[in-house]
Amino acid sequence: MEKQIPVWDLGVRIFHWSLVALFTVAYLSGDELETVHAWSGYAVIGLLLFRIVWGFVGSRHARFTDFIRGPKEVVGYLKSMKAGHPRRYLGHNPAGGAMVLLLLIGLSLVSYTGLKVYATEGHGPLAGAGVSLIASAYADDDDDDEGLDAEDPAHEFWEEVHELAADFMLILIFLHVAGVVVSSRLEGENLVRAMITGRKRAG
Numbered sequence: 001m002e003k004q005i006p007v008w009d010l011g012v013r014i015f016h017w018s019l020v021a022l023f024t025v026a027y028l029s030g031d032e033l034e035t036v037h038a039w040s041g042y043a044v045i046g047l048l049l050f051r052i053v054w055g056f057v058g059s060r061h062a063r064f065t066d067f068i069r070g071p072k073e074v075v076g077y078l079k080s081m082k083a084g085h086p087r088r089y090l091g092h093n094p095a096g097g098a099m100v101l102l103l104l105i106g107l108s109l110v111s112y113t114g115l116k117v118y119a120t121e122g123h124g125p126l127a128g129a130g131v132s133l134i135a136s137a138y139a140d141d142d143d144d145d146e147g148l149d150a151e152d153p154a155h156e157f158w159e160e161v162h163e164l165a166a167d168f169m170l171i172l173i174f175l176h177v178a179g180v181v182v183s184s185r186l187e188g189e190n191l192v193r194a195m196i197t198g199r200k201r202a203g
Contacts, residue, residue: 002201004200004201005202006198007091008061009059011059012054012058013195015047023040044110045111052104067092067093068097073094074094081095081183085186086183088187095183096183099176099179107169110162114162116158116161119158120152120154120155120158
């Protein structure tokens with residue numbers, strides 16, 4: 001049996017699987033279960049903030065310095081994957097590191113726009129922060145609809161942006177899962193199991 005060594009610390013693993021569960025709850029609850037959607041969204045924000053901090057103070061392979069690489073190295077790694085002989089990395093490979101960064105950016109967009117939607121309803125930490133110039137311009141475009149008791153234009157604007165951000169996250173998640181499947185096959189290692197146990201083969 002091959003020697004297994006610890007790679008993913010408990011913080012990374014709890015973050016990963018908690019995020020899977022909470023993002024799923026938040027996405028599926030949507031407008032139907034607003035309270036559940038809001039609280040699961042807050043929990044996602046908490047996880048996001050934790051992961052950003054953990055990217056600086058966590059264990060070796062949890063740190064951004066271990067897996068964030070330049071575009072040239074990412075492209076080179078993708079080419080080696082296409083050729084079927086990528087270099088093995090104990091932590092995230094360059095493509096995986098780029099995906100982690102994109103996922104964190106995507107989560108930030110979903111979280112911020114979600115807070116803006118909630119703020120237009122008078123709730124959350126951004127309530128009373130005012131309406132952005134973009135939302136105001138969007139509202140002006142709707143002023144011509146006379147005789148319509150329309151939804152608050154600012155709310156409608158941020159809700160649409162929030163939904164776009166969530167759909168962008170779904171695309172990233174699909175690419176992430178596809179990348180894990182391909183990397184697992186090329187490297188001959190179950191990366192999903194590694195994220196559960198925290199251990200990968202030494203060599």
